[in-house]
Amino acid sequence: MQRNIFIVILILLIFFVISFLTNILGPIIPDIVKSFNLSIGLAGFLPFAFFVAYGVMSIPAGLMVEKYGEKKILILAFFLAFIGALLFALIPGFSIALFSLFMIGIGMAMLQVVINPLLRVAGGEEKFAFFSVLAQLFFGAASFLSPLLYSYLVLNVHSGKSGFLIDILNNLVPENLKWVSLYWVFAVIALAMVAVIAVVKFPKVELLEDERIDVGKSFKELAANRFVWLFFLGIFAYVGTEQGIANWISQFLQTYHNVDPTTTGASVISYFWGLLTVGCFLGLILLKLIDSRKVLIFFTSGAVISLLAALFGSKDLALQAFPVTGFFASVMYSVIFSLALNSVPRHHGTFSGILCAGIAGGAVVPLIVGGLGELVGLQLAMLFLLIPLGYILSIGIWAKPLISNERITNIKDIF
Numbered sequence: 001m002q003r004n005i006f007i008v009i010l011i012l013l014i015f016f017v018i019s020f021l022t023n024i025l026g027p028i029i030p031d032i033v034k035s036f037n038l039s040i041g042l043a044g045f046l047p048f049a050f051f052v053a054y055g056v057m058s059i060p061a062g063l064m065v066e067k068y069g070e071k072k073i074l075i076l077a078f079f080l081a082f083i084g085a086l087l088f089a090l091i092p093g094f095s096i097a098l099f100s101l102f103m104i105g106i107g108m109a110m111l112q113v114v115i116n117p118l119l120r121v122a123g124g125e126e127k128f129a130f131f132s133v134l135a136q137l138f139f140g141a142a143s144f145l146s147p148l149l150y151s152y153l154v155l156n157v158h159s160g161k162s163g164f165l166i167d168i169l170n171n172l173v174p175e176n177l178k179w180v181s182l183y184w185v186f187a188v189i190a191l192a193m194v195a196v197i198a199v200v201k202f203p204k205v206e207l208l209e210d211e212r213i214d215v216g217k218s219f220k221e222l223a224a225n226r227f228v229w230l231f232f233l234g235i236f237a238y239v240g241t242e243q244g245i246a247n248w249i250s251q252f253l254q255t256y257h258n259v260d261p262t263t264t265g266a267s268v269i270s271y272f273w274g275l276l277t278v279g280c281f282l283g284l285i286l287l288k289l290i291d292s293r294k295v296l297i298f299f300t301s302g303a304v305i306s307l308l309a310a311l312f313g314s315k316d317l318a319l320q321a322f323p324v325t326g327f328f329a330s331v332m333y334s335v336i337f338s339l340a341l342n343s344v345p346r347h348h349g350t351f352s353g354i355l356c357a358g359i360a361g362g363a364v365v366p367l368i369v370g371g372l373g374e375l376v377g378l379q380l381a382m383l384f385l386l387i388p389l390g391y392i393l394s395i396g397i398w399a400k401p402l403i404s405n406e407r408i409t410n411i412k413d414i415f
Contacts, residue, residue, distance in 0.1 A: 004122045007203065008119065012135055015115065015139045015142075020143075023142075025247055028182065029247060031154075035092075036094045040378060043251070046101060047363060048366065050104065053103075053104075057109035059354070062113050077110035078193040079107075084107070085190055089183040089184045140276065141277070144271075153178065153185070155262065219354075227343050228354060234339075235333070235336055236358040238329075238332045238361070240361030240366070241388045242329055244384075245326070246273070250269060252382065253315075253319070256318075257318060259315070268322050268323060274323070274326075276327060299329070304389050306324040307321070310322045340355055342401035343400065343402060369381045
């Protein structure tokens, strides 16, 4: 099959956009709390509205792709993201924010289902591993850059400065809601992606057995396996931990250390995602040398220590420890996912759909932290994150994969 490098580049761009839209909530939560006079508990519903969409849409999206094809689903996904972002930009308010974030989340869940099989076909199976790692680099770069864009817009819109983008946003955004400018940018990006995808010819994708979702016999067989649900909880716990930290970093630093969320707070979140990306690459090397379960235990232990240092240390320590927590969280998702798939002999496509539904943990855990924050304060509330981290650590103890990760046992294997 002829490979299509243009489609590969487009898919990498889609990875970038998904991350760009997904991981911006953490930096803007303090602004949303202030703008709409919200409690910490109510603010927890913002990530809930976004990530619950993954639980709702992951499996249906897989079925829709098989019926309607990749191109139509990509266009629909970005159109939903466009409508959600535009609605939030035009009518900023808490109730609108919840609905808009849910629509954007539905779109992002649909994209996640489409892009990996499409990347395999467009780039070639023999290069799929390489392009998958490259896609994670694009994903991480967007997570690093989106908080910086937030800082740039908030500091420049309605500041007396001039420029093409700033002048346009000055006319669109209320002076007391400068952060809303982000959603105008998101709306334009999503609409541009709709236009690009509409004119691109996509290759035909024949789904492998590992990519197909069957809600009939395969699902029933998997549902009877307790390890399926234990690993589902592992993905649930990881995404809940990742978002539970990222979404509350800026609010925590503002509350306990008087850190400006538009500058330093956003920067800390940016470095959280940046170090998470760096950790992914180090993790790839370690997984060639060490059993993945040991890697998971080591990195999870590091995350626990870093989180405790961030919560109870000084301001300077918190500014350093929160990003380091991102570094230690870096390998968790990929290790849990691979251990899960290597623990069942068949129906990997359906199992992947079940695991992806566990991304809904990003909805539940930040909501619980926000609710506890109302009762005991955000500092103690974030200790709840030790529960999902403890569960992730336990996976490294009880997991018994049928196939262990391939490791280098001879220096000659490197070359």
